[in-house]
Amino acid sequence: LQLQESGPGLVKPSETLSLTCTVSGGSIISTSHFWGWIRQPPGKGLEWIGTIYYDGSTYYNPSLKSRVTLSVVTSMNQFFLSLTSVTVADTATYYCARQAYYDLSFDPWGQGILVTVSS
């Protein structure tokens, strides 16, 4: 199973960051897995953004909850991240990853996409 992030690499301040994660080699419709987003600012550590189940159930990092929306389109085997009102502090590499239902570690991960917030 592989995951691949896609979307714009540059977003202006105050705008909305929108990313897609495409799952291949397996179905996103799985009762045994969740699907997550994690980000990493340049040179810094990892931050969990949110997690979604194939039925659309969502769970968000409380610190980002007011700005984040996750969604899923099972027919496309894709799930999505939307982050509103971005600032330079949202500049990061964004990763998508799978989580097992019985053990919520992240495995595997996508290769990541660097999103820069700049005017």
Added chain:
Amino acid sequence: EIVLTQSPATVSVSPGERATLSCRASQSVRSNLAWYQQKPGQAPRLLIYGASTRAIGFPDRFSGSGSGTEFTLTISSLQSEDFAVYYCHQYNDWPPSFTFGPGTRVDMK
């Protein structure tokens, strides 16, 4: 929010030597802890889950231990490909509020 503290921030080790990395949780996470290895320019890769189960593809020189609030990742005999940053991650709470430690960099002495 459960805070994870990793120590040391950086450890310098010679090839063939042992490295011991620590992860401490601000409250019990039982065994709901994972370790990831990240090399420059790459995504993190799951190394240990359930505090002590090694992920597929990693050799047995990597081992994890601990439960509750104190966890250890041991690399018994460092190889050149093991120099990387290691992160711990707790996934104890439901509804989830997952957190990561700040990472430990393993450098070559």
